[in-house]
Amino acid sequence: MRAMTRRSFVGGVSATAAGAALSLAGGTFASAAERDRALAATAARAVRVEGTTLEQVATPTGTTGYRRLAAGPGWPLVVRAELAAAQPGRDDRRTALAGFVQFTDLHLVDTESPVRFEYLARFNDSAHRPQETLTTRGASSLVERVNALAAGPHTGKAFNLVMTTGDNTDNHEHIELDWYLTVMSGGRLTPSSGDPTRYEGVQDSGSSAFWNPETSFRDDYKAKGFPQLPGFLNASGRSFDAPGLQVPWYSTVGNHDDSLEGSLPDLGLLGALYAGDRKLEGCNDADAAKLMEALRRDPAGAALLLGRLLADGSAVRRITPDERRRPFTLKEFGKAHLDPAYTGPGPVGHGFTADAVGSGKLYYTFRIANGVLGISLDTTNQAGFADGSLGTAQLRWLEQTLQAHSGHWYDGDGRTVRGGQGNDLIVLFSHHTSTTMGNLLPDPRNVFEKRHDGNELVSLLTRYPNVVAWVNGHTHENRITAHGHAVPERAFWEINTASHVDFPQHARIIEIADNGDGTLSLFTTLIESAAPYATDFNDTSDANLAALYRELSYNDPYATPAQKLGSPVDHNTELLLTKPTG
Numbered sequence: 001m002r003a004m005t006r007r008s009f010v011g012g013v014s015a016t017a018a019g020a021a022l023s024l025a026g027g028t029f030a031s032a033a034e035r036d037r038a039l040a041a042t043a044a045r046a047v048r049v050e051g052t053t054l055e056q057v058a059t060p061t062g063t064t065g066y067r068r069l070a071a072g073p074g075w076p077l078v079v080r081a082e083l084a085a086a087q088p089g090r091d092d093r094r095t096a097l098a099g100f101v102q103f104t105d106l107h108l109v110d111t112e113s114p115v116r117f118e119y120l121a122r123f124n125d126s127a128h129r130p131q132e133t134l135t136t137r138g139a140s141s142l143v144e145r146v147n148a149l150a151a152g153p154h155t156g157k158a159f160n161l162v163m164t165t166g167d168n169t170d171n172h173e174h175i176e177l178d179w180y181l182t183v184m185s186g187g188r189l190t191p192s193s194g195d196p197t198r199y200e201g202v203q204d205s206g207s208s209a210f211w212n213p214e215t216s217f218r219d220d221y222k223a224k225g226f227p228q229l230p231g232f233l234n235a236s237g238r239s240f241d242a243p244g245l246q247v248p249w250y251s252t253v254g255n256h257d258d259s260l261e262g263s264l265p266d267l268g269l270l271g272a273l274y275a276g277d278r279k280l281e282g283c284n285d286a287d288a289a290k291l292m293e294a295l296r297r298d299p300a301g302a303a304l305l306l307g308r309l310l311a312d313g314s315a316v317r318r319i320t321p322d323e324r325r326r327p328f329t330l331k332e333f334g335k336a337h338l339d340p341a342y343t344g345p346g347p348v349g350h351g352f353t354a355d356a357v358g359s360g361k362l363y364y365t366f367r368i369a370n371g372v373l374g375i376s377l378d379t380t381n382q383a384g385f386a387d388g389s390l391g392t393a394q395l396r397w398l399e400q401t402l403q404a405h406s407g408h409w410y411d412g413d414g415r416t417v418r419g420g421q422g423n424d425l426i427v428l429f430s431h432h433t434s435t436t437m438g439n440l441l442p443d444p445r446n447v448f449e450k451r452h453d454g455n456e457l458v459s460l461l462t463r464y465p466n467v468v469a470w471v472n473g474h475t476h477e478n479r480i481t482a483h484g485h486a487v488p489e490r491a492f493w494e495i496n497t498a499s500h501v502d503f504p505q506h507a508r509i510i511e512i513a514d515n516g517d518g519t520l521s522l523f524t525t526l527i528e529s530a531a532p533y534a535t536d537f538n539d540t541s542d543a544n545l546a547a548l549y550r551e552l553s554y555n556d557p558y559a560t561p562a563q564k565l566g567s568p569v570d571h572n573t574e575l576l577l578t579k580p581t582g
Contacts, residue, residue: 038076042572045077045091047156051149053526054572058504058533058550066225069533069551075526075571077154082482083491084519084576093516096155097425098369101146101162101247101527102508104431104473105499107256108135108179109170110193112201113325114279115261115306116171119202119209119315121558123292125502129559130211130221131552133203133236134545135170135501136191139183140242141529141546142500142507147246148530152511154523154574159247159509160369163376165473166254166431167499171261173274175324177336185344186244192237194320199233205281205317224557227537229548235540244344250351250376253362254431254474255388257333258380264299273310274325280306282315299384330382330445334362351376360445363394365401372512373405373424379432381451383441388432388474389451391443395460402426402464407582410463410490423582425512425520428470433496434458434481436474458483462490465580469522470494471510476502478566480524480573488578495524495575503553503561505529514579522575 029035042054049055052074059072079086109132118128131138151158164184169176175193182189194200202210211221213232222228256262283291287309294302310316328336334357336342337350351364361378368374375398379388390398403409407423408416437454461467462484469492470483476499484491497508504526511523531546554561 035073035076039074042077046153047151048153049074051145051527052153052509052572053506053528054153058528058554060554066227066555068535069554071533075568077523077572077574078568079574079576080480080482080569081576082485083493084488084578086574086576087515087517087519090515090517090519090521094155094521095514095516096152096157097512097514098160098372099152099155099157099509099511100160100368102165102471102495102497102510103139103142103162103500104165104497104507105167105254105476105501106135106139106164106180106183107132107167107170107499107501108139108176108183109501110173110176110325111203112193112199112279112319113171113173113274114276114310114319115274116279117261117291117295119280119282120288120292120295123288125556125558125560128202128210129501129553129556130203130226131549131556132501133191133199133201133233134549134552136179136183136189136242137236137240137542137546138505138529138531138549139500140240141531141543141549142505143183143243143245144530145527146507147243149509149527150246152509152523153525155511155513157511161247162245162249163252163374163429163471164249165252165429165471165497167256167262167473168251168254169257171274171325172256172259172327173325174328174332175322177328177333178324181336181339181342182244183242184245184249184350185342186242187341188239189242190237190239193322193325196237199237200279200317200319202281204233207282209282221557224555226555229537231540235545240542246345248346249344250366250374251337252351252376252429252431253330253333253378253380255380255386258330259382259384260303260327263295263386264303264384271326273307274327275321275323277318277321278310279317279319280310280315281317283309330362331357331360361394363397368427371424373426375401375426375428377428377430379430379437381439381441381443382445383439383443385439385441386474387436387439389437389439389453390457391446391449391451393446393449395452395456399460402460402467406464406466409465412463423466423580425580426464426467427512428461428467430470430472432474433472434470434483434494461492462487465489467492468512468520468577469510472496473499477564478504478506478526478570480570480575489580491577493522493575493577495522497526498564498566501553502559502564503550503556504565505550505553518579520577520579522577524573524575526571
């Protein structure tokens, strides 16, 4: 039986409607009435919907220009039965097994850093975002949401943990790492580098290429309707108290946590520039095109070109130097998690042990719940470029781990192999997705080791029946993919969640339940930060800054919110699976 009594969001919903699968024709509803019926059925199946996108969703108002956000109708539960049939009556037989929250791609960014590429935003939307001075407040507001919810909406089970799936920092700097660990564990935080009394970045440069929020100067953003916000930049850098999570949390490494700017190998060329007093705020179109091309195809050349542009002095601003901006190594990233100041609700190291930090192997296993094992992978490649892969040693470790926790599996020819000591359900976590693991360049950490792509990893995972999910980020998009259709016992779900820096700024609750009928259900529910939807252009309170963080991200002229949002089948879902046998 369910752990808690289910409540009705809309009265008068029958048991038949409550248990029915929601089917969408083309991912849309024929009418508002159909949507409302689906929402009512969803609410009747849930323990609670408040505080999630099952209840309400940030929705733009108006049709043109700068668009304000308001609370819109929630998104109903979509039942996905590609991998197993949905049996009637499962709600009343369901047993909750685990529940956790995924954060991904927080990109806590030092906007005053000398080593940034804001002037390339027209080529790559991640180079500069109008909301990026507010990343720490937005992430803290997301923490507030998780603390307030405390439990999953469909099973009512208290969260076992929160996992961040990489790109926790943006510029790979020590100060950003400190901000990330403070946001997660709680404490006083000052989201400013250099001179803490003033902002020294592109948003007060007077350049029309950037939103200059505190002045009446009509830049390109204000021409699109962006507001003038007196006091905004000073308020953005103001100290505040991050509440910190109230449940254990774990870290997975992403390419922005692993490489300079998320894509450049550490050749020793940029370290001094990071902590220096020169910030490049622009360059001519020809140099911008060359730099963008180099970032895509020649990371080493990009580092050299950036150094030349800074040395030339054109469009270079003198700023306050700050040693805290220096890039950290992968070992330093892991070691920082072991600092008692950042233990918060635990565990010590947040997945990383002293031995793992010493070896530089930041992949590990951990217990999500009784009978449910988590595996965190390091899919980064320090050869450069944003995409990832796995080295042979880690792939072998993964295979050995899967075998140790599986009662049986299948060899490469499809024959059953028995011999594992355990039979846990297994959830994998990584930064990269199956389609973004094509970077097979030799990793400088082991130049003679072969690298393996996402297809190879999917092939391995489908040999192990107790692998139920692979949870990841990197793409900044909501997307859920079914793998292993041909053999139900060998199938699993890949759950990719949008970032918390770009709109829609989602995190995801994942609940695992045994339906008592030979199937499992994985409920995925998207959540937004605790910030209000409405914003006030004359308010610099922490709550309003977090709200502006969301609204500005929607209006970013270089962003693609519709693409990153995903479709209804990637939002709030019940993912059916055949329950693995011993």
